[in-house]
Amino acid sequence: MSATPAISLQDVEKSFGSTRIIQGATLDVLDGERHAIIGPNGAGKSTLFHLISGHLVPTSGRIELRGRDITGMAPYRINRLGLSRSFQITTLFHRMSVVENIRCALYYPLGYRYSFWRLCPRLKDVHERADEILERLGLTGRRDVMAGMLSYAEQRALEIGLTVAGGADVILLDEPTAGMSRSETARAVDLIRALTENKTLVMVEHDMSVVFELADRVSVLLYGEVIATGTPNEIKSSRQVQEAYLGVEVA
Amino acid sequence: MTLGSRFAPLALVLGTVVLLALLPHMFDSRYALTLLNQLGIGIVFALSYNMLLGQSGLLSFGHAVYFGLGGFTALHALNAITDGDLPLPVPLLPIVGGLMGLAVGIILGWVSTRRSGTIFAMISLGFAELVAACSNIIRGYFGGEEGISGDRMSGPVLFDLTMGPQRDVYYVIAAWMLVSALLMYLITQTPLGRMANAVRDNPQRVAFVGYNPQTVRFLMFALSGFFAGIAGSLFAINFEIITAQAVGIEYSASVLMMAYIGGTGYFLGPVLGAIIYTALSIVLSAYTEAWMFYLGVFFIIVVVYAPNGVSGILAVHEPVLRARLMHRLLPAYALAFVTGAILLIGAVVVIESSYHLSQPGALTTTMSLGGIEYDADAWRAWAFGLGALAVGAFLLRETIRSVGGAWADVRTRMGGEAAA
Numbered sequence: 001m002s003a004t005p006a007i008s009l010q011d012v013e014k015s016f017g018s019t020r021i022i023q024g025a026t027l028d029v030l031d032g033e034r035h036a037i038i039g040p041n042g043a044g045k046s047t048l049f050h051l052i053s054g055h056l057v058p059t060s061g062r063i064e065l066r067g068r069d070i071t072g073m074a075p076y077r078i079n080r081l082g083l084s085r086s087f088q089i090t091t092l093f094h095r096m097s098v099v100e101n102i103r104c105a106l107y108y109p110l111g112y113r114y115s116f117w118r119l120c121p122r123l124k125d126v127h128e129r130a131d132e133i134l135e136r137l138g139l140t141g142r143r144d145v146m147a148g149m150l151s152y153a154e155q156r157a158l159e160i161g162l163t164v165a166g167g168a169d170v171i172l173l174d175e176p177t178a179g180m181s182r183s184e185t186a187r188a189v190d191l192i193r194a195l196t197e198n199k200t201l202v203m204v205e206h207d208m209s210v211v212f213e214l215a216d217r218v219s220v221l222l223y224g225e226v227i228a229t230g231t232p233n234e235i236k237s238s239r240q241v242q243e244a245y246l247g248v249e250v251a
Numbered sequence: 252m253t254l255g256s257r258f259a260p261l262a263l264v265l266g267t268v269v270l271l272a273l274l275p276h277m278f279d280s281r282y283a284l285t286l287l288n289q290l291g292i293g294i295v296f297a298l299s300y301n302m303l304l305g306q307s308g309l310l311s312f313g314h315a316v317y318f319g320l321g322g323f324t325a326l327h328a329l330n331a332i333t334d335g336d337l338p339l340p341v342p343l344l345p346i347v348g349g350l351m352g353l354a355v356g357i358i359l360g361w362v363s364t365r366r367s368g369t370i371f372a373m374i375s376l377g378f379a380e381l382v383a384a385c386s387n388i389i390r391g392y393f394g395g396e397e398g399i400s401g402d403r404m405s406g407p408v409l410f411d412l413t414m415g416p417q418r419d420v421y422y423v424i425a426a427w428m429l430v431s432a433l434l435m436y437l438i439t440q441t442p443l444g445r446m447a448n449a450v451r452d453n454p455q456r457v458a459f460v461g462y463n464p465q466t467v468r469f470l471m472f473a474l475s476g477f478f479a480g481i482a483g484s485l486f487a488i489n490f491e492i493i494t495a496q497a498v499g500i501e502y503s504a505s506v507l508m509m510a511y512i513g514g515t516g517y518f519l520g521p522v523l524g525a526i527i528y529t530a531l532s533i534v535l536s537a538y539t540e541a542w543m544f545y546l547g548v549f550f551i552i553v554v555v556y557a558p559n560g561v562s563g564i565l566a567v568h569e570p571v572l573r574a575r576l577m578h579r580l581l582p583a584y585a586l587a588f589v590t591g592a593i594l595l596i597g598a599v600v601v602i603e604s605s606y607h608l609s610q611p612g613a614l615t616t617t618m619s620l621g622g623i624e625y626d627a628d629a630w631r632a633w634a635f636g637l638g639a640l641a642v643g644a645f646l647l648r649e650t651i652r653s654v655g656g657a658w659a660d661v662r663t664r665m666g667g668e669a670a671a
């Protein structure tokens with residue numbers, strides 16, 4: 001564990017036209033922690049993810065990955081620096097087989113890059129790693145099925161698999177358990193815990209039981225501002241959070 | 252991997268080599284060789300196009316630019332060979348044309364592959380118009396109305412190929428087709444080829460497995476230009492003349508139709524498409540002036556009723572064949588075929604008659620169709636044509652329903668087997 005935060009947001013702002021979605025978000029995600037971002041709909045959680053991952057460029061402010069300025073960097077460059085993310089709406093390579101999906105996440109990190117002179121069927125390291133990851137995802141039995149044909153829960157598992165396969169050590173998961181049943185959620189939580197071991201995890205999550213089960217620390221986003229950060233228990237008992245977000249009538 | 256599946260590709264390649272070597276002996280008429288040569292050119296062109304459309308999800312309306320410029324460059328190089336300025340055997344000309352296609356692909360691709368989707372398609376159309384306009388301005392290179400012509404019987408001779416007989420040209424085209432198709436297939440098996448599929452499916456995610464989607468598109472685009480240039484060079488060698496038509500929108504449209512008719516989802520789809528399209532256009536144009544009309548209708552039918560192309564139709568039958576249930580579909584197909592034929596006869600009579608009457612040069616209204624002489628202006632001809640069209644359309648609709656029924660039956664039987 002290093003003292004430099006894995007991700008550091010300094011006064012990040014993002015406006016669309018005259019609408020300020022993110023207004024001065026400041027947040028440090030510590031190295032190796034599991035950090036959940038919660039907040040009501042429209043608080044800007046997904047926008048915050050898009051800013052960190054480079055899909056959107058902040059209007060002002062600074063974003064660092066392990067102390068390195070990544071503000072305005074292209075997504076693939078940020079990814080090569082060791083940050084990977086999943087998407088709220090499942091984004092797989094739906095016309096490829098499950099195993100090929102995972103392999104696609106391995107070509108670049110294993111150094112094959114844009115090669116058009118090496119044949120994939122001969123890349124043993126890619127094949128072994130991909131099969132290993134499928135095993136951990138519990139998708140070995142589905143390896144040759146087209147990704148688009150998987151069940152929803154399986155697709156979400158593959159989504160997480162694609163995110164971690166390349167070996168990034170900072171993982172952003174956008175609502176990984178959204179739309180899942182209770183038992184599927186429990187399995188997803190175990191999967192996330194296993195796959196992000198020794199990594200830094202930031203997740204947006206609506207399901208509070210998942211948040212309190214997985215997260216070391218929680219940040220609350222409200223109207224584009226981080227209004228509180230703390231351990232799950234601190235957040236649960238914070239008056240400010242309860243009034244602003246949890247909507248509990250404080251006794 | 253079993254021994255069989257390991258050697259299957261090798262057997263396929265060897266089988267193709269033998270077939271390609273035997274074809275000119277089986278069909279040695281000039282007509283047949285002309286057809287085969289154009290098929291070979293069409294196949295390379297269509298496969299190069301599918302590197303964009305099928306594999307990278309890029310819809311280009313200007314692929315003839317790389318084909319045509321490759322062809323022009325090859326012909327200029329051919330003339331340099333004739334003049335003794337270039338010591339290159341004519342069969343190797345496609346290297347020159349391919350490099351030109353690659354160079355133009357790099358330059359224009361640099362701009363156009365920054366975007367995908369509709370914007371990419373519009374840029375490709377813009378470049379196609381731009382190059383077509385250039386052909387009127389840069390007359391030295393494009394040769395104006397007459398185009399550029401050359402004499403392929405010049406320069407050093409390679410493997411006894413004097414390039415005089417049509418058969419020599421055939422062997423050169425066949426060899427280049429085989430090598431190009433193999434290379435293009437192998438590219439699909441490389442990390443770049445796989446990532447092109449990934450970019451097609453989901454460019455957003457591609458960025459999070461380390462790739463710049465623009466770079467993937469750009470590389471595929473440039474490589475596709477290379478193979479289009481090879482196809483254009485083969486065209487130049489085959490016809491010994493090339494005009495501005497070769498960079499025009501018509502050729503760009505043809506290659507799109509080839510790829511789409513054959514199906515873009517399978518590597519060999521465009522090969523099928525090139526064969527069907529080229530053969531249809533050559534055969535149809537020998538019989539009727541309205542051949543483009545028929546091709547257009549055929550294309551629309553494929554787009555509407557078989558969006559995965561002919562290869563897609565074949566592919567859905569593969570599991571049926573394997574389950575040995577094909578005999579349950581064939582009766583319905585035969586019925587649909589007969590009713591479709593009635594519809595087609597009606598349509599042909601109507602189209603040919605109206606086409607004949609609309610010709611300003613037609614001296615009489617008497618015409619001949621399928622060996623039958625008749626008066627195109629008489630009500631009987633029209634009654635027959637329209638009648639057959641209507642009856643055929645009605646019956647076809649009914650029989651297509653029975654095809655659907657047969658399919659439902661086959662599906663339940665296959666589903667039952669899978670569960671068992």
